[in-house]
Amino acid sequence: MTATQVIIRLLGDVALLLWGIHMVHSGVMRALGTELRQVLAVGLRNRFSAFISGVAVTTALQSSTATALLATSFASHGSVRLVPALALMLGANVGTAIIVQVFSFDVSLVFPVFIFLGLVAFRRGQRTRVRDLGRAAIGLGLMLLALHLLAETMRPVEGAPAVRELFAALTRDPLLNLAMAALLTWAAHSSVAVVLFIMSLAMAGIVSGPAALAMVLGANLGSALNPLIESIGGDPAKLRLAAGNLANRVIGCGAALPFLGVLSAWLASLGLGAGAVAASFHLGFNLVLAAAFIGLLPLVARALVALFPKTLKADDPSTPKYLSSSALDTPAVALANAVRETLRMSDVVEAMLRGSQDVFQSGDRKRVGEVGQMDNILDRLHAAIESYLSAVDGETLTEAETRRLSDILAYAINLEHVGDVVEKSLMKLAAKQIKNRLTLPPDALAEIDTMHQRLLEDLQLATAVFTGGDVGAARKLVEDKEFFRNGEREATERHFARVRDGKRESYEVSGVHLDILRDLKRISAHIIATAYPLLEQSEMLRQSRLT
Incomplete structure (x- = not known):
């Protein structure tokens, strides 16, 4: 040799x-x-x-x-x-x-x-x-x-x-x-x-x-x-x-x-x-x-x-920027700081949704990981906001400030849940689609793209509701719920039609498409939830949908 x-x-x-x-x-x-x-x-x-x-x-x-x-x-x-x-x-x-x-x-x-x-x-x-x-x-x-x-x-x-x-x-x-x-x-x-x-x-x-x-x-x-x-x-x-x-x-x-x-x-x-x-x-x-x-x-x-002393990067997106401890003695200022920090969470959610939209169009495996990593930023910001608001003295809050604190916490929680759905479910579906080389048909991709675009618009409406108490934006948000409900129902009917046809390849792709739409509907539910407190206060919601 x-x-x-x-x-x-x-x-x-x-x-x-x-x-x-x-x-x-x-x-x-x-x-x-x-x-x-x-x-x-x-x-x-x-x-x-x-x-x-x-x-x-x-x-x-x-x-x-x-x-x-x-x-x-x-x-x-x-x-x-x-x-x-x-x-x-x-x-x-x-x-x-x-x-x-x-x-x-x-x-x-x-x-x-x-x-x-x-x-x-x-x-x-x-x-x-x-x-x-x-x-x-x-x-x-x-x-x-x-x-x-x-x-x-x-x-x-x-x-x-x-x-x-x-x-x-x-x-x-x-x-x-x-x-x-x-x-x-x-x-x-x-x-x-x-x-x-x-x-x-x-x-x-x-x-x-x-x-x-x-x-x-x-x-x-x-x-x-x-x-x-x-x-x-x-x-x-x-x-x-x-x-x-x-x-x-x-x-x-x-x-x-x-x-x-x-x-x-x-x-x-x-x-x-x-x-x-x-x-x-x-x-x-x-x-x-x-x-x-x-x-x-x-x-x-x-x-x-x-x-090796610990330092905080000024441009670290997971580092709180506005949660000043010196403002805790002044509830109005502390709540305003928490609102500003929560809006940073909203920006991260917007970036995740845009990234998710891009993933399903491009099939980029690397992008899947990048979008999933953004959820860590949401988790840290959410934890920081919760900790900050818990330090506000509840006994000094007025009724309006107490309600505002609850709204901030609710919006932050909903944004954090959106991040979880994107990372733990949507990106898992995207990774599965890429790994198994499942090609969604053009009409399915167009529907996913449309729903992503609608979610981005709804996120802007939710921000308007959260920051300015815009009743019109809140009403528009709730009306959009029908759009996502109808989209899921129609996709479900199409999926079971393919199952009845017995074409395994067709209904496997259809199943992934249906799962994606369900996740997008779950995301919409978390975003739309921002509108309910304001509509309840304005007496524009029924107590129940039951007759």
Whole structure:
């Protein structure tokens, strides 16, 4: 086998390993994502339970980076203190080492079983969770297959003097070994894959024991670079967790580097093979670092807070602009501030509706995610407005101010619900349509576009009702309810006509169209609800539609 063939096969084997890790991660997240988040939420109460949670979640996800992102999502909402989050990362690093330790044993005969059982579960599973776990099992089988192929690729290389001399020259300097492995881990986004590759090199005798240990250190260092790079930009406080994890890795690598020769000889004297030496060193390194740092985490956290102070971006759309605490003693001013902030929510809802309208016309998958992310802005603004209004002294409010406070809260709640419908339902339907390549007919797209345009007009009317008490706008809003009700009824009749015709492709597309119209009707109900308090006060509403 030529050197070119060896390199091509190595690239393919490593790519298969990375894809297997991706499938395990995505399958487990889809099947058990909620449970894993609950484990983290419970475990992040103190540093010791956070450490154990980090080990458990990372072992399930096969990725310390994924665990770090989950922890960051908690931290971004302010629900996680820095000390437990740092302990979680210590546990995540140990979790990746445990994964490598398991794979250091000869389990190559198991991969056909995992792939077969995973395929059966994925193809025949009646429940979504079973199919997702089947996906994870296939990924695990592919990882084991990739390790088997790596070993097969390395076997002919053992007797190739030219390749051995090349690797000997490249791995002569421990710092160069560390840097190469760190860059490879950063590029691969997986320390598990890189350490397993290093084990294959060591077992083939291509790299010496000390060189393999130096590369393991580099893999640990490289795994800390990805979370740091992804945290760059915006609020410096987001860097705290990633920077603390990187500092932990750097100190550990600096302390271990001078003793690699001694450690390699000692581990080999225990009767371990070359690959097992690398795997055992990887586990021992992370256990020692965890034991050394877990007691110092409060000091580390204080240093990180001082180095990376929290700042608020002036242009952050989720940051309240008008909720001045100094105005709380003057209810009229406080209510005016809350109105201005609620109008910012209205602007976000308008942007979401325009984005939703664009998604169904363009079929842009990236746009789906962008529109869904706007709901986070609504949630934060809504929470800030509720908290602000709860701080207003209710005993000092006049009857009119009490009614105005209720109207503000009701409008903010309705806007927040509109955002939920767009993100959790409309964008899910858009993603389904794009994924399954369902093409809506021109008349359906035109109807969806018309309804979106009507919603945007109704949102303007609702704003006029909310800010100026425009009775005419309120009446026009309620009249528009018939437009959405009739549109849904007609679409339902057309859908069942297609079902009766028995054309599966036709009524599947029709079903998606109907679901979209129902969601648009739900949105209209939340917007139109703004008109009812004003019409009730004006005695322009019946008490009931019943006869």
